[in-house]
Amino acid sequence: MPMETLRFDSRSVDDTEEFLSTAYTPMRIGGPVEDARVRISRHAVERLSVDRLSFGYDMAFDAHGLPGVCLISMHSGTLVDRTGGREQVYGPGDTFLLAPPGTPYRGEVRSARYTIAMFDPALLSGLDPSGTGAPVRLTGTRPLTPAAGRALGSAVAHLRDHVLGDASRPPTGLLVSTAAQHLAAMTLAALPHSARTDPVRADRTDATPATLRRALAWIDAHADRDVTLADIARAACVTPRALQYAFRRHLGTTPLAHxxxxxxxxxxxxxxxxxxxxxxxxxxxxxxxxxxxxxxxxxxxxxxxxxxxxxxxxxxxxxx
Structure with a gap:
């Protein structure tokens, strides 16, 4: 699977603004600049990318919405989110959602190094345990707990260091899809979203041995392909949540672990x-x-x- 790579290294604020507007979304950079050094690198495959960014100065930004889910892991410095009139400050060790897809955002980067991971929002709906088919919306930017934030940061680091980290060795399609689903699953586990609903009675009553047998047979026949939780649930003719109940009840595991x-x-x-x-x-x-x-x-x-x-x-x- 071919990998797209790009690098940017500049001391020009105008060039940086133009690059960021092209690589991400139209934005305006403001504020006084003392050290204008910026380094950015990107590795991307299809609709999955990971970027490393280093800013030597404080930079205010006002940007249009991004098309994908954009997660940021901070390594040094701070990022201040001022979207919608709020002010949230993130520092080293924090991993968070920059803004829900399509939502304009604004704030300030203060002499920071950080990693950006972006993926297709459709991956979230494919992991929706309710199986309604409705798009899953992320409704908050900060992880629900510190432990959830650390787990999300580990998923971003895994993508950066072990999947898209070596341009000379492009990853296989199965490797990319597995990593993308893992990152999407960790995003749903860590952040508030619209699919956090209570299970319905049918989810438990559908968790039968017959459901499990259909799922196991389908997994055995398709393990070499790009498989999602929703794919397995459709093959078993139940909702993803019912499928998860069936695996926990009869095997003590999860569909994706199996x-x-x-x-x-x-x-x-x-x-x-x-x-x-x-x-x-x-x-x-x-x-x-x-x-x-x-x-x-x-x-x-x-x-x-x-x-x-x-x-x-x-x-x-x-x-x-």
């Missing part, structure tokens, strides 16, 4: 069949949607009581 296990089993089979002279654990892991080598190894050890490298390099590999 999907990960099926993909882990597939990676295990590929490691057993691979030639250690030409194959690598990283390539096989990425083929099945595992971007973080450490996380893949940990899941693999739990499932198979050995390491993926040991499986690949076993002495009984058939001669080629």
């Amino acid at each position: 999907l990960r296990h099926v993909r882990l089993q597939a990676a295990h089979r590929d490691l057993l069949a691979a030639d250690p002279a030409t194959a690598t654990v990283t390539d096989i892991a990425m083929r099945w949607g595992f971007a973080h080598p450490g996380h893949f190894a940990a899941h693999y050890r739990t499932a198979f009581r050995t390491t993926p490298h040991t499986t690949l390099r076993r002495t009984d590999h058939p001669a080629g």
Whole structure:
């Protein structure tokens, strides 16, 4: 899957304003500038992107709405959100929503370094547990709890460091879709949104063994594809929430955790069949949607009581 990359390094405020207006959304920069140095880099695949930004000065901004969900993780300095007359200040360690998609925003960046992750808002609706099909709207910008904020920050860092961090090694489609769904799921878990509704009785009564069997069969047949919670629920003819109830009630897990296990089993089979002279654990892991080598190894050890490298390099590999 081809990756788009761009870099911007300038000391001109006018050039920075033009670049930001082109790369993000039309905006105006205001305020006095002493150190005008700006560095920006972007890695993007389809409708998923991660940017690193560093501003050496305080910059006021007034911008149009963004088309995607824009999450910011602060590393140094501060960002002041003054959208809608409020004033919220974010500093190092904070991860938050800049503004709901399509909503104009304004504020100030104060000598800050931060990461921006943006993704298609349609991913949120695909994870809606109510299954209504209505678009999911994010209704707040700050995470519900500090723990939720830290988890959201970890998801942004995972995308930046392990999925879109190496332009010389473009990620596979399955890897990108898995990472995008993970980030969208963590966004829904962390932020206020319109789909936080109480379950209905049918969600519990539909959580039957038959529902589970349909879902398991569909997952086994489609684990190599871009799969969402909504896809599995449609195949099982229930709402996503009913599907989640069925997995918890009968298997003690979640649909997406089971999907990960099926993909882990597939990676295990590929490691057993691979030639250690030409194959690598990283390539096989990425083929099945595992971007973080450490996380893949940990899941693999739990499932198979050995390491993926040991499986690949076993002495009984058939001669080629």
